[in-house]
Amino acid sequence: KQEVTQIPAALSVPEGENLVLNCSFTDSAIYNLQWFRQDPGKGLTSLLLIQSSQREQTSGRLNASLDKSSGRSTLYIAASQPGDSATYLCAVLDSNYQLIWGAGTKLIIKP
Amino acid sequence: EAGVAQSPRYKIIEKRQSVAFWCNPISGHATLYWYQQILGQGPKLLIQFQNNGVVDDSQLPKDRFSAERLKGVDSTLKIQPAKLEDSAVYLCASNPGSNYGYTFGSGTRLTVV
Numbered sequence: 001k002q003e004v005t006q007i008p009a010a011l012s013v014p015e016g017e018n019l020v021l022n023c024s025f026t027d028s029a030i031y032n033l034q035w036f037r038q039d040p041g042k043g044l045t046s047l048l049l050i051q052s053s054q055r056e057q058t059s060g061r062l063n064a065s066l067d068k069s070s071g072r073s074t075l076y077i078a079a080s081q082p083g084d085s086a087t088y089l090c091a092v093l094d095s096n097y098q099l100i101w102g103a104g105t106k107l108i109i110k111p
Numbered sequence: 112e113a114g115v116a117q118s119p120r121y122k123i124i125e126k127r128q129s130v131a132f133w134c135n136p137i138s139g140h141a142t143l144y145w146y147q148q149i150l151g152q153g154p155k156l157l158i159q160f161q162n163n164g165v166v167d168d169s170q171l172p173k174d175r176f177s178a179e180r181l182k183g184v185d186s187t188l189k190i191q192p193a194k195l196e197d198s199a200v201y202l203c204a205s206n207p208g209s210n211y212g213y214t215f216g217s218g219t220r221l222t223v224v
Contacts, residue, residue, distance in 0.1 A: 031210050041220050043117075043202055044154070049212035089153060097209040101153035 002027045002094040006102035014110050015082060021075040021105045023090035028068045031093040035064050035075050038087045038104070047088075048075070080109045113137065115216035117203050123222045129191035132219045136184070136205030142166075144213070145178055145188050146202040154202055160186065193223045 003026045013019050023033070032051045036044040048057045048064040050073070056065040063076040077084060089104040116135040124130050136143050141162050146154035157176065159167040162183035171178070175194070180186040190197055200218045 032212065034212050036215070041200060041218075043200070043218035044204075044215040046212055046214060091153075091213075093210070099156070099213065103153055 002030075002092065002098075002100045004090060004092055004100050004102040006088075006090060006105050008105060009103065010106040010108070012108040012110060013080060015080060017080050018076065018078050019080055019107075021077070021088050021107070023073040023075070023102055025071045025073075025092050025100070027094065028071055029095040030068065031095075031097070033064075033066055033073050033090060033092045035062075035073075036089045036091065038089060040087075044089070077107075082109045082111050085109045115203055115205055115214050117201075117216035117219055119219055120217065121220045121222075123224060124193055126195055126223050127192040129189065130193055130221065131190075132188045132201050132203075132221075134186045134188070134203030134216060136186070136203070137214055140205035140207050140214075141183070142206050142208060143180055143186050144204040145186070146204065148200045148202055148218075150199070157188070190221075193221075195223050197221060198223045 005024045007022050030052055034049045035047040037047055038044050050057050050066040061078040066073045085108050087104040087106045091099050091101045094100050118133050143160045145157040147157050148154045157171045158178045160180040163180050176190055178188045200220050202218045203216045204213045206213050
């Protein structure tokens with residue numbers, strides 16, 4: 001059974017720092033992995049989608065990597081800003097076309 | 112392209128009342144999903160439609176929840192009667208097919224008092 005883990009559960013860093021969020025999954029048989037952002041009580045905003053054949057995707061200050069063999073993905077945020085404060089969730093599309101979610105990392109960027 | 116539209120944004124009802132949520136997916140997206148997200152937890156899939164047919168509703172509490180997707184476009188999710196534990200954000204998502212990324216709407220925040 002596919003399980004997705006995100007570490008740490010919460011992270012607080014000063015503005016301007018670069019940071020890395022981690023996502024691990026137990027079964028490497030996935031179709032893709034997607035990173036989302038969620039503001040409190042709101043919907044989910046898709047940040048980056050990495051297909052199983054890809055190693056990384058970039059969008060602005062965000063870079064996501066995927067290592068299927070080790071069951072890991074990282075989301076790198078460069079030059080963090082207070083507006084980046086949110087919960088970040090990763091989800092993998094497993095071999096049964098089920099979207100399996102991590103519990104999220106709550107990120108706080110201190111001005 | 113326009114995103115996934117959901118309404119209402121917020122709803123407060125008393126327990127045992129009924130409530131309905133509406134979702135309009137991105138044009139051309141065949142697959143539509145309804146998720147329930149309780150505070151502090153990840154989203155839980157309630158039902159998945161492929162066009163106007165149900166693909167997966169195994170986690171839908173069918174004694175009180177119902178959903179339909181007429182004509183394979185818009186969808187409604189209904190709860191009748193509501194319970195306190197139904198308080199959550201209800202999220203609608205769509206994609207062109209199962210192997211694609213998901214696009215979510217802004218969600219409906221339901222509070223049952």
